[in-house]
Amino acid sequence: MQQLEVKHELLPREGFIKILAAANTHSSGMGRTIHVAILDVDIPARGLYILRGLYSSQFEAILRKGIAQLNQEAPDDPVQLSVSAYDVLGGVYPPLELLQRTGRGDAGAQANGRLIDAIWITGAVAGSHEVVEHPWILDLEKYIRHVYAMFPAVRLLGSCFGHQVIAQALLAEQGARVEKSLMGLEAGLCKIQLDPTFTSHFPILLQLPQGMMRMQMMHTDGVFFQGQKSGAHVENSKYPNDVVRLPDYWINLGRTEQCPVQGLCLPGRVLTVQGHFELDALALDTTCREFAPSLGWFEDDLQTVLNRVGHGPEYQDDSILMAHIAILFILGYDGR
Numbered sequence: 001m002q003q004l005e006v007k008h009e010l011l012p013r014e015g016f017i018k019i020l021a022a023a024n025t026h027s028s029g030m031g032r033t034i035h036v037a038i039l040d041v042d043i044p045a046r047g048l049y050i051l052r053g054l055y056s057s058q059f060e061a062i063l064r065k066g067i068a069q070l071n072q073e074a075p076d077d078p079v080q081l082s083v084s085a086y087d088v089l090g091g092v093y094p095p096l097e098l099l100q101r102t103g104r105g106d107a108g109a110q111a112n113g114r115l116i117d118a119i120w121i122t123g124a125v126a127g128s129h130e131v132v133e134h135p136w137i138l139d140l141e142k143y144i145r146h147v148y149a150m151f152p153a154v155r156l157l158g159s160c161f162g163h164q165v166i167a168q169a170l171l172a173e174q175g176a177r178v179e180k181s182l183m184g185l186e187a188g189l190c191k192i193q194l195d196p197t198f199t200s201h202f203p204i205l206l207q208l209p210q211g212m213m214r215m216q217m218m219h220t221d222g223v224f225f226q227g228q229k230s231g232a233h234v235e236n237s238k239y240p241n242d243v244v245r246l247p248d249y250w251i252n253l254g255r256t257e258q259c260p261v262q263g264l265c266l267p268g269r270v271l272t273v274q275g276h277f278e279l280d281a282l283a284l285d286t287t288c289r290e291f292a293p294s295l296g297w298f299e300d301d302l303q304t305v306l307n308r309v310g311h312g313p314e315y316q317d318d319s320i321l322m323a324h325i326a327i328l329f330i331l332g333y334d335g336r
Contacts, residue, residue, distance in 0.1 A: 033080040034330050037094040037116045040087055042124035045290035048283055055122035056085035058278045066323025089136055093143055100153040118155040118330045121162030127221050128165035129178040141169040155330055156270045160219055163272035167223040167264060174247040175226030186217045186258040188308020189315050194254040198265055201335035202325050214317045215275035216284045223261045267336045271329045277319040284309045
């Protein structure tokens with residue numbers, strides 16, 4: 001598939017679809033299969049596992065919904081998804097010989113999705129900074145750094161823990177740190193104020209009212225950069241645009257009042273999200289109920305969180321749109 005240059009200025013939704021369709025006309029006409037290797041770094045709450053399976057299965061399900069939306073808009077050359085799952089705590093990682101080296105690969109491997117185009121790291125109860133308690137995190141960091149350095153065609157993605165461990169592995173020397181937030185738990189359906197620069201790389205996001213993306217959250221720690229306090233209040237309990245200073249070329253996905261870095265994007269290489277777009281209200285409700293005792297929550301604490309998770313149409317999230325963005329990123333349509 002020939003990759004067309006997409007300039008960074010904002011484009012209307014219709015214009016973006018035309019760009020995608022135009023790029024597809026230069027492909028082989030056979031469609032493309034993208035291979036995503038998903039690294040399971042924890043197991044879900046048992047009730048959620050019974051409902052939905054492993055985290056890798058849940059990510060696969062939402063990514064397929066994102067692909068379905070993408071193919072509906074550009075049906076002439078549909079994208080297919082191949083997924084492989086790996087048990088990181090069991091020491092199982094994607095073999096290096098299966099990682100994409102050039103971004104195009106040989107025709108046969110590209111057609112059947114044999115080579116891995118992207119690595120996705122799931123969420124976990126562990127904090128990525130808790131390396132003494134969870135030494136496997138150090139091995140994961142080494143793997144992330146090796147893939148980033150040696151396989152530039154492979155895109156790195158992560159959610160929650162995955163977001164944090166990628167930042168820790170790649171940006172610690174540039175001031176990134178992961179630690180508990182002074183503002184405590186961020187849980188339930190939250191509205192992320194998207195960063196305009198991030199939106200400019202994915203113009204389909206212009207459809208969101210007031211640039212706000214809705215996503216389920218469940219975390220007490222986050223990614224912070226040099227000069228930031230760990231979620232300390234600033235004027236009006238808002239985070240001004242100059243609070244987060246990222247390394248060159250890195251983009252902040254957006255912010256909430258409790259968490260100033262809701263994701264990171266390095267176009268062509270890395271996309272991370274603090275939230276859980278793989279979890280809908282039912283999934284997070286199930287998780288919270290099961291984890292409540294181990295988190296030390298009383299009934300009132302649990303009910304407060306469940307009220308934030310919400311149910312019904314007024315609690316609709318933007319998970320499929322975020323999956324759509326992730327697929328575009330893996331395909332290379334990220335405004336570089």
